[in-house]
Amino acid sequence: MKKVTIPYLWELKRKGEKVVLLTAYDYMMAAIEDMLGVEVILVGDSYGTTLMGYSDTLPVTMEEMLVATRAVARAVKNAMLIVDMPFMSYQVSPEDAVRNAGRFMKIEGVDGVKLEGGANIAPTVERLVKCGIPVMGHxxxxxxxxxxxxxxxxxxxxxxxxxxxxxxxxxLESAGAFCIIVEAVRKEVTPLIKEAVDIPVYGIGAGPHCDGQILVVYDILGLTLLPKVPKFVKKYADIKSIIEAAIKQYIEEVKSGRYPDDKHSY
Incomplete structure (x- = not known):
């Protein structure tokens, strides 16, 4: 797969081909996703709820997102790499937004940033785009x-x-956003949004009519401690159970003295 760019995504929309987007927060996961052909990798602020133990995304800081972004960027070769701007990194003023987005863009491999909001943040989106920073809307x-x-x-x-x-x-389109994420919107509404704009519309819980889909990678792998996941999440594997079984066996073998055996000793 060649390097994914904005014109390439627009071309896929023109052809009616779906785009695959997925989150990643570390080197290993990003490397696997990139190798398998995920077209857009998002370092989401869901990093806070999946890896940091926060109850929501609000506590996530620029410093935390920068660490995760650097790790992911080292792994990504072909996918487009987008970074979520964390809470209060862009809401105060367009100047703050440019300054903080610039810190992400200075990381080699980052292709753009994502901001939450619509008409209320359009001036900020326009300012970022004028500075040469691609923006994914949400x-x-x-x-x-x-x-x-x-x-x-x-x-x-x-x-x-x-x-x-x-x-x-x-x-958002008028402000220069190159695409939009639509989250948790009734499936009958998404086609109306698509008809209103020319840029790609990707969904997370927005039905099958989007130009592509994005999910949190830990959710599709079943690697979550949440008692309930959103309705739109489909679990493709139960990695949590595999990890639990492996650690349980390790504990039992260490306690019983069966590990290490001769095979695993020098």
């Missing part, structure tokens, strides 16, 4: 706004919400 359910909205629920349930989603998508 509308619908906005995890960084959980304290305001109070609950993780699907969007697009009312005419007002649908109109706002379409307006947000148009505002």
């Amino acid at each position: 509308i619908g359910l906005l995890p960084q706004s959980i304290k305001q909205v109070g609950a993780y629920r699907a969007r697009g349930r009312t005419d007002t919400e649908v109109k706002q989603l379409i307006a947000d998508a148009k505002a």
Whole structure:
């Protein structure tokens, strides 16, 4: 697979070919995803809830995201690499956004940043794009706004919400975003968003009509301690059970003295 670029993603949309997006937070996972042909790898701020033990994404810092991004960037050769800008790294002012996004873009291999919000952050998106920083938009359910909205629920349930989603998508496109992530939106609404803009619309819990799909890699691997995952998550493996069985066996063998045996001794 050749290096994924913005024109390449636009060409795939024109051809009607779906794009595969997935999160990664470390070198090993990113290397596997890149090798298998994942086209867009996102260093998501879900890093905080999957690896740092936070209850939501709000505590994630620039420093934490920079560490994860450097690790992932070392592994990625062909996929497009996008980085989530963490909470309060871009909301205060366009100047803050440019400064912080610039820190990510200075990492070799990073291809752009992702911001949550619609029309309200369009001026910031426009400023970033004018500085030469590609921006992936994100509308619908906005995890960084959980304290305001109070609950993780699907969007697009009312005419007002649908109109706002379409307006947000148009505002992001006008500001220069090269694509949009639509999260937790009713599947009947996504085609309306796609019709309103020319740029690719990728979904996470937004139904089958998107130009591509993104999920959290730990979710699809079944590697989570959450008692309940979102409805849109499909578990493709149960890695957690495999890890538990391996560690349990290791504990038993060490306690019993069966490990190390002659085969595993010098």
